[in-house]
Amino acid sequence: MKMLEVKNLKKSFGAVDVLRGVDFSLEKGEVLAIIGPSGGGKTTLLRCLNFLETPDEGEIWVGGQKIFDAAEHSDLSEAEIRANRLRFGLVFQQFNLFPQYTAKQNITLAMQLQAKERPDYKADRRVILEEIDQQANALLSRVGLLEKADNYPHMLSGGQQQRVAIARALALDPELTGEVLKVIRGLKSSDSTMIVVTHEIQFARHVADKVMFIDEGVIAEYGPSAEVIENPKNERTRAFLNKFEK
């Protein structure tokens, strides 16, 4: 089953065409690593998938359902965009943890705000908040940071901050935790669909099912990771990989 399908995605900032027609699809459970030179459009692609940027052209399908069509985008309300965003979790390069909240509060904040919209929130407030707290504890222990639950981001190392950011992104879909962690640790996983932007070619080689090489706003090469990394067909991919091996 196709989990994610991206069709002819285009995005430009002023006169700069950052994405010039990106097409790809991912099966459920596949892990995709995106590699490529800086400024090639990797991050913009991820940002488009999270609707942090609005694509100028193209469609995004999730689980066989069209969730975005540039031609109809103006019809989407803010609430619909918010709902679409929740189909994706995103861990930022800079983590972007909220500095005034502890590790645990970073995880629970969005859950609590969403719980408030539940019709039974007023009646079952205590139970719901207790559940959220338990979930946050579970997430923290899975990323190995339960004892840092009450620490503020500035007290955590970069790696610890990243793990909190991962836990936070997963908080809205906790079943995925184990799978994502396997990926982060460099183990293969099977169930969750993931996109990783990375500069570590070996990481991509071992963890990803597919590798995408993006350069100058287009997919220069896309295929099974071993094939793309060990036997690149595109000249630019070859040049890029050579540079990394040296």
Added chain:
Amino acid sequence: MSLFLSVTGRLLEGFGLTCWIFLITLVCSIPLGLIITFGSMSKFKPLRWLMRTFVWIIRGTPLLLQVIIVFYGPGLMFGMNGVGRMPAVLVAFIINYSAYFSEIFRGGIESIPKGQYEAGQVLGMTKRQIFFKVVLLQVVKRIVTPMGNEIITLVKDTSLARIIAVKEIIMVAQEYISAKALIWPLFYSGAFYLVFCGVLTILLNFAERKLSYFKV
């Protein structure tokens, strides 16, 4: 000795008025400043223009002049009955300080990294939630120091009220010069400001310490 006590009493009366001008200006100009901030950051260009022009005019002219204009202006221009002295002072001060505050707020809000907004967005938060739950406290932390500066300046700016004969502490002290040829009450009035600003400094330091549990 009795002269010292009576001067102290008179100065205290004036100082009471000083405190009122200070307090009311502070309490009213913070929310008004925030509204001006939102206007000057609005995506709607005419509003943004209007607010930035307003700030330019208010910051570009002396507060002294603004007090005079608010007090005499309505009568001279429209033949209206003038406003009272104290209300005129308050209106001028509130407008003036809200313009300054609005720029401090704007700087604070714009200094928050875009990533903080985006992190809220990908977590499905609304704009409102992002502002109140994520951004606001970080802004407060960033502006405590410049706000402290402005608030302490306000304490001393209240002395401008004497230009339209509002009897704040400096005006009371000055009357001793003309009426009794005594200059020391004027020097003495400085001690009142000094103590007041000392207390404010302690409060501001307390606020800074309270917010030191996180880093932005």
